[in-house]
Amino acid sequence: MNEGKTCPNCKGEIDAITILKSGFSSGIQCPGCKARLKYSPFPLGLVSTFLVIYVCLCVFVLIFANSYEVNEQGWKWGLDASVLLIIPIGLILELITVWYLRNRCTLVENHE
Numbered sequence: 001m002n003e004g005k006t007c008p009n010c011k012g013e014i015d016a017i018t019i020l021k022s023g024f025s026s027g028i029q030c031p032g033c034k035a036r037l038k039y040s041p042f043p044l045g046l047v048s049t050f051l052v053i054y055v056c057l058c059v060f061v062l063i064f065a066n067s068y069e070v071n072e073q074g075w076k077w078g079l080d081a082s083v084l085l086i087i088p089i090g091l092i093l094e095l096i097t098v099w100y101l102r103n104r105c106t107l108v109e110n111h112e
């Protein structure tokens with residue numbers, strides 16, 4: 001029995017896209033019955049750890065990109081290439097978070 005994938009109100013499925021669009025906030029809205037939902041308990045530790053890892057990676061990639069621009073030898077590793085790295089890393093971390101929320105956490109109605 002998994003309570004992280006279905007709406008507690010209408011038992012409709014809450015898909016990964018719905019959670020991604022909410023930005024992991026408490027503003028998840030059931031596409032079926034429009035009930036406001038949230039994950040409880042919210043894995044704040046996990047999400048903030050991912051956020052810190054992501055920010056560190058972004059800083060690292062940007063420093064790396066800048067150093068290559070300075071030591072340019074025939075080819076250029078510019079900001080475009082670093083954005084190409086940053087976006088997939090962010091997506092992977094988001095997908096892991098969604099997977100974790102849907103499989104390990106419970107959806108409850110948000111009455112705040």
Ligand SMILES: [Zn+2]
Nearest residue numbers: 007010030033
């Ligand atoms: Zn619902």
